[in-house]
Amino acid sequence: MARVPLHDRPILITGASSGIGEATARLCAKAGMPVLLAARRTDRLAEVAGSIIKAGGRAEAVGCDVSDEAQCRRAVERCVEVFGSIYAVFANAGFGVEAPVLESDGAIFDDMMKVNYHGSMHVVRYALEPMRAARSGHVLFCSSCLSKIGLPFYSAYCISKAAQDYAARALRHELRAEGIRVSSVHPTSTRTEFFDLARTRSRDIKFDLSGRTAFMHPPEKVGRAVVRCLRRPRGEVWTSPLLRFILGVAVICPETTDRVLRRIARKRGHPV
Ligand SMILES: NC(=O)c1ccc[n+]([C@@H]2O[C@H](COP(=O)([O-])OP(=O)(O)OC[C@H]3O[C@@H](n4cnc5c(N)ncnc54)[C@H](OP(=O)(O)O)[C@@H]3O)[C@@H](O)[C@H]2O)c1
Numbered sequence: 001m002a003r004v005p006l007h008d009r010p011i012l013i014t015g016a017s018s019g020i021g022e023a024t025a026r027l028c029a030k031a032g033m034p035v036l037l038a039a040r041r042t043d044r045l046a047e048v049a050g051s052i053i054k055a056g057g058r059a060e061a062v063g064c065d066v067s068d069e070a071q072c073r074r075a076v077e078r079c080v081e082v083f084g085s086i087y088a089v090f091a092n093a094g095f096g097v098e099a100p101v102l103e104s105d106g107a108i109f110d111d112m113m114k115v116n117y118h119g120s121m122h123v124v125r126y127a128l129e130p131m132r133a134a135r136s137g138h139v140l141f142c143s144s145c146l147s148k149i150g151l152p153f154y155s156a157y158c159i160s161k162a163a164q165d166y167a168a169r170a171l172r173h174e175l176r177a178e179g180i181r182v183s184s185v186h187p188t189s190t191r192t193e194f195f196d197l198a199r200t201r202s203r204d205i206k207f208d209l210s211g212r213t214a215f216m217h218p219p220e221k222v223g224r225a226v227v228r229c230l231r232r233p234r235g236e237v238w239t240s241p242l243l244r245f246i247l248g249v250a251v252i253c254p255e256t257t258d259r260v261l262r263r264i265a266r267k268r269g270h271p272v
Pocket residue numbers: 014015016017018019020021038039040041042044064065066067092093094095096115119142143144145186187188189190191192193194195197219
C-alpha cells in the first residue's frame with residue numbers, strides 16, 4: 001500500500017496531557033501534522049502545545065472530559081475551526097483500576113466504561129462526520145494488550161479495552177468503502193502516569209502491573225508505532241511482536257493461560 005503523506009493532515013488526540021497521548025502528539029507534529037490536543041488538565045496541554053509550537057510544529061489545546069459527549073463534539077469542532085479539517089483521531093484517553101470482578105459492578109465499572117469505551121466512541125463518532133463527508137480519514141483507538149485476556153483483578157479495565165478493540169474491528173469493515181481506515185493500538189506496559197493513578201484509585205493492589213517487566217517501554221515507542229500506522233495503515237498496532245504472539249496463543253489455549261496466571265499470582269504472593 002502507498003505511503004500516506006501526513007504533512008498538513010490534522011489529528012485530534014485525546015489524553016494528550018501526558019504519557020502515550022503526549023508522546024504521540026509530539027511525534028505527529030514532527031511528522032508535519034497539525035495536532036489538536038485534548039484532555040482535562042488544560043495547564044499541561046498548554047505546556048505541550050507551547051513546546052510543539054516552539055519546535056516548529058502546529059498545535060492547539062482544548063479542555064475536554066471525554067465522558068461528556070458535548071465536550072467531545074466541541075473538541076472535534078475546534079480541530080476543524082483551527083486547522084480547517086480533521087484527518088485522523090487517536091482516541092487515547094483512559095485509565096486503569098485494580099478491583100475484583102464482584103467489586104467492579106458499580107461505580108468502578110461505570111466510570112471505566114464511561115471514559116475508556118464511551119469516551120472513545122463519543123470523540124470517534126463526531127470526528128467521523130467530517131471524515132465521512134471528505135471520504136478520507138483514519139481512526140485509531142488506544143486499546144491495550146490486555147484487551148485479549150481477562151486478567152485477574154483487572155476485569156473492568158480488560159472489558160473496556162476489549163470493547164474498544166471489538167468496536168475497532170467492526171468499524172474497520174463498516175467504513176472501509178468510505179475511504180476511512182480504523183486501527184486499534186495494543187501497547188504493552190508503558191512507563192507513564194497510568195500506574196501511579198491506578199494505584200491511587202485502587203482500594204487494594206494484588207496484581208500490580210507496574211513492576212519491571214521485559215515488556216515495559218517508554219511512551220515514545222507507542223507514539224512511533226502510531227505514526228508508522230498513520231503512514232501505512234494497518235488493523236492492529238502492537239509494540240511487542242513477542243507479546244502479540246504470546247497473547248494469540250493465550251486466546252487459543254485458555255487453560256494453559258489460567259495456569260500461567262495462577263503461577264504469576266502465586267509468585268506475587270496473591271494465590272488465585
Ligand atoms: N501505560 C500502560 O502501560 C498502558 C498499556 C496499554 C494501554 N494503555 C492505554 O493508553 C492510554 C493512555 O494512557 P497512558 O499510559 O499514557 O497514561 P497517562 O499518562 O495516565 O495518560 C492518560 C491520559 O488520559 C487522559 N484522561 C483520563 N481521563 C480522561 C477524561 N475523563 N477525559 C479526558 N482525558 C482523560 C489524561 O488527561 P487528564 O487527566 O488531563 O484529563 C491523560 O492525558 C489509556 O487509554 C491506557 O488505557 C496504557
